[in-house]
Amino acid sequence: MSVNQLIELMAALLILFGAVVSVISAFGMIRLPDVYTRSHAATKSATLSVLSCLVGAFIYFWIHDGYVSIRLILGIVFVFITAPISGHLICRAAYRSRVPLAKGSGEDALKPVLFGNDESENEMK
Numbered sequence: 534m535s536v537n538q539l540i541e542l543m544a545a546l547l548i549l550f551g552a553v554v555s556v557i558s559a560f561g562m563i564r565l566p567d568v569y570t571r572s573h574a575a576t577k578s579a580t581l582s583v584l585s586c587l588v589g590a591f592i593y594f595w596i597h598d599g600y601v602s603i604r605l606i607l608g609i610v611f612v613f614i615t616a617p618i619s620g621h622l623i624c625r626a627a628y629r630s631r632v633p634l635a636k637g638s639g640e641d642a643l644k645p646v647l648f649g650n651d652e653s654e655n656e657m658k
Contacts, residue, residue: 547589555582566635576620
């Protein structure tokens, strides 16, 4: 195998890795219990999957065709900047709208701080 074929194989593996992480992210969106954990699945793993697919495509076109795609570079930068910000804003909007946490997370020590429960404030005194 030549060096170009190895690099093309690496690019294909990056794209395959991105596809697998994207499927895992989709399962996380379906299976996770509340908006906070779903936001995590949507932003963190989806960002990783899209970035690895775009990097794989960039490497493939660079090695195979000798073409440096500015569109792919801009896509990588755009996704890298906007996805974490959107996840943060979704969680912030849910927090300000007082969306409840999932059942079973009620024992969380930060719940009184987040939601201002009067009973737990009395217990703390």
